[in-house]
Amino acid sequence: MDGLTAGLIAAVPAALLGAGKLALKLVLIIVPLVTLFEVLRYHPFFRRAGRAVDPLMRGMGLSRAAAVPLFTGIFLGIAYGAGIIIRVAQEKQIPRRELFLMGLFLATC
Numbered sequence: 001m002d003g004l005t006a007g008l009i010a011a012v013p014a015a016l017l018g019a020g021k022l023a024l025k026l027v028l029i030i031v032p033l034v035t036l037f038e039v040l041r042y043h044p045f046f047r048r049a050g051r052a053v054d055p056l057m058r059g060m061g062l063s064r065a066a067a068v069p070l071f072t073g074i075f076l077g078i079a080y081g082a083g084i085i086i087r088v089a090q091e092k093q094i095p096r097r098e099l100f101l102m103g104l105f106l107a108t109c
Helices: 003-040 044-059 064-076 078-090 096-108
Strands: none
Touching (some): 003 064, 044 064, 064 096
16 A cells, blocks of 8 residues: 555544544534423513514514524524524525525625
8 A cells, every 4th residue: 555545544433533533513402402492482571572673673674483594693603503493494484585685694704
């Protein structure tokens, strides 16, 4: 074996281990986040908070339903907020236009 082949053979297990660790970290963050979102979605505090941010959301062309996924993406980052965004998109709670605007906003921030 030459040096390049030996280097590749050594790099593949390290890359797979790194990818596995990253996937585990994402699961450990996204699953509790989505669970917490589902539990708190109907809590009165979040409904009041939704009414408070309603003018801001309308100014951006978004509905109140887009507030939680948008703020999750802003404060936790789009990688972690994506779990909430995907969940909301699957449930079709937000129109496609608003999902596009939310993704555009998060990508540019």
